[in-house]
Amino acid sequence: MFFADEVEKRRHAMPTIVACFKWVIDEAYIRRSSSGELDFSSVDYKISEYDRNAIEEAVRLKEIHGGNVITVTVGVPEATKGVKDALSRGSDQAYFIADASFRNLESSQTAAILAEVIRSRIVSYDLIICGEGSSDLYAQQVGARLAEHLEIPCISFVQKLSMEGGRLIAERKVEQYTEITATPLPALVTVLPEINSPRIPGVKDTLTASKKPTVTIKKDELSPIGEARLQTTGISASRMDRTCEKFGTEAAELTRFVESLRKKGAIR
Amino acid sequence: MMDFKLTEEQELIRKNMREFAAKYVDPIAVEIDENSRHPAELFKKLAEGDWLGIPIPIEYGGAGADYLTHTVAVEELSRSCASTGFTVSIHVGIASMLILLFGNEEQKKKYLIPLAKGQNLGAFVLTEPGAGTDVMAATTTAILDGNDYVINGTKTFTSNGPTGGTYLVFAWTDKAAGRKGMSAFVIPRETPGMKAGEHFKKMGLRSSQTSEMVFKDCRVPKENLLGKEGAGLVMAMAGFDHGRVGIAAQSVGILQAALDESIRYSKERVQFGAPIARQQAISWMIANMATDLSAARLLTYHAAWLKDQKQPFSKEASMAKLFAAEAAMRHTIKAVQIQGGYGYIKGAKVERLMRDAKITEIYEGTSEAQRMVISGNVLR
Numbered sequence: 001m002f003f004a005d006e007v008e009k010r011r012h013a014m015p016t017i018v019a020c021f022k023w024v025i026d027e028a029y030i031r032r033s034s035s036g037e038l039d040f041s042s043v044d045y046k047i048s049e050y051d052r053n054a055i056e057e058a059v060r061l062k063e064i065h066g067g068n069v070i071t072v073t074v075g076v077p078e079a080t081k082g083v084k085d086a087l088s089r090g091s092d093q094a095y096f097i098a099d100a101s102f103r104n105l106e107s108s109q110t111a112a113i114l115a116e117v118i119r120s121r122i123v124s125y126d127l128i129i130c131g132e133g134s135s136d137l138y139a140q141q142v143g144a145r146l147a148e149h150l151e152i153p154c155i156s157f158v159q160k161l162s163m164e165g166g167r168l169i170a171e172r173k174v175e176q177y178t179e180i181t182a183t184p185l186p187a188l189v190t191v192l193p194e195i196n197s198p199r200i201p202g203v204k205d206t207l208t209a210s211k212k213p214t215v216t217i218k219k220d221e222l223s224p225i226g227e228a229r230l231q232t233t234g235i236s237a238s239r240m241d242r243t244c245e246k247f248g249t250e251a252a253e254l255t256r257f258v259e260s261l262r263k264k265g266a267i268r
Numbered sequence: 269m270m271d272f273k274l275t276e277e278q279e280l281i282r283k284n285m286r287e288f289a290a291k292y293v294d295p296i297a298v299e300i301d302e303n304s305r306h307p308a309e310l311f312k313k314l315a316e317g318d319w320l321g322i323p324i325p326i327e328y329g330g331a332g333a334d335y336l337t338h339t340v341a342v343e344e345l346s347r348s349c350a351s352t353g354f355t356v357s358i359h360v361g362i363a364s365m366l367i368l369l370f371g372n373e374e375q376k377k378k379y380l381i382p383l384a385k386g387q388n389l390g391a392f393v394l395t396e397p398g399a400g401t402d403v404m405a406a407t408t409t410a411i412l413d414g415n416d417y418v419i420n421g422t423k424t425f426t427s428n429g430p431t432g433g434t435y436l437v438f439a440w441t442d443k444a445a446g447r448k449g450m451s452a453f454v455i456p457r458e459t460p461g462m463k464a465g466e467h468f469k470k471m472g473l474r475s476s477q478t479s480e481m482v483f484k485d486c487r488v489p490k491e492n493l494l495g496k497e498g499a500g501l502v503m504a505m506a507g508f509d510h511g512r513v514g515i516a517a518q519s520v521g522i523l524q525a526a527l528d529e530s531i532r533y534s535k536e537r538v539q540f541g542a543p544i545a546r547q548q549a550i551s552w553m554i555a556n557m558a559t560d561l562s563a564a565r566l567l568t569y570h571a572a573w574l575k576d577q578k579q580p581f582s583k584e585a586s587m588a589k590l591f592a593a594e595a596a597m598r599h600t601i602k603a604v605q606i607q608g609g610y611g612y613i614k615g616a617k618v619e620r621l622m623r624d625a626k627i628t629e630i631y632e633g634t635s636e637a638q639r640m641v642i643s644g645n646v647l648r
Contacts, residue, residue: 046283081276088280200288202317203331203341206280 014067015126019058021051023082050131059090087209088201099219107141115149143190289348300475315386329384346521350624351475357514363390370495388433410439429479450500461486472623512589519592526603564592590638593628
């Protein structure tokens, strides 16, 4: 049986683990102008939060089982800092698919690009780990779509992961309960922040990152990607209006206070 | 062409230190200040991340980065806790750098490697009760007796005194030779005859450990002499040049924290129906703070950059230290003023910043001593 053969083949081999990440705007630097518009003029970038968990989990599994970790990102050419950041977190090698037009890719395009690179350049892999969703858009699409392109199983909402005898055991966090799922490799998982606490790279980790191999792939080396179908037509800060209501300690005052909350729709 | 950009590595290292400080330093900063406690557990973590030997070459146990990278790390660390930032600064910038610059191969292997790996802390033992800015008034002596030097005297205000592992001690080997009569020795802790006193209770910088050091017939083998006999003062001055860049960075960190706190508070605090940030009295204080911070940071990075370019940086280190320290003092007073009564209560960050800032105008050369160095340079 195909699955049994696969499991047997991977039982003793050291795994190749791919961790995908997105280089996103660090929301701490987004400011709101007095007119309520978002000001992106002095933003810095970071590896998307849950993707840091994905990289950490890949490195953690490598530390247990051996093998190697490859990080992959699709982004603008300035994201070289993100590639170094990923390498400083313990991955051995990076694939950086870069183009100035990749600033606002939609999930389907990102997944298609990742799939092509993984299928054609990495070829032999055991596990792909993605963050459950990105810090900026949180569409939760790339992981699932990538698994579909590669025709491998996908497990989402993973909060615990282990590899045993060529199989993957994943604990999923689903509403009121947890679900334990097992699958033969290769497989893809999307992870939650509960899965681990990402390490803070040491100084040497950062300094040696750029000495690790990075394969940079340009847009024209890939099949043409389709047009984006989603368009961001506007973006604005959420607003919170504050009002003040003073009241005394007597019963009548409290009644009046509750009444005014009801009138404003704060309570029912 | 001028390039004011840090490298990607330096930016990442800054970011990582910010995250490290938020995770491990911020939660204990108030407690270690209150209790004047040295956080040994924190220094173990700093050592694991190679933060205690950034500019020391890899072959001597360090991270092999440049001095600017170390400077940026001290700044970010000091933004959370000036005591911790300073302990790192004196450990790396003076103790370790002096062994790197003047030690022989054997001394580097024996003393520098453990220092750079953060296995013990370095201390700089120069100041005496009667000899502060006037270094020549020191009385501690080191007399050659057979193959040993015998050291006698009392030192004071020794940072990392109670917690140090490796001490750089300055003493007269030939008092009559004047400026060429002082020598430096590398002395490991537990050497008989050397004793650290009790940790002083201080106004600020309370978790940085400071004490007297008493030397009573302390015998030190000849091979512990650092550099040449009589070169002590030259080495001490070189140590100060490096250390002052660190104090400038520490002051910049304090200033940045004062600005962060002032912006946060003045936007939240409502008086007369509006956030106090809208009052010109407050917003101009913040404008001055931000401007001096920017100037202090540029002076500091410039001094570190000169050091990395192997150019003279003594004057620039003094200028950076003088300006950054005085700006830190001036503006932490304002930061407390902005928060009013709330800023005067223990536990308020600005209260600690103001107490911590004062020492930057005093140690590693007072502001007056910096003006002596700078005027000596420009009036030459």
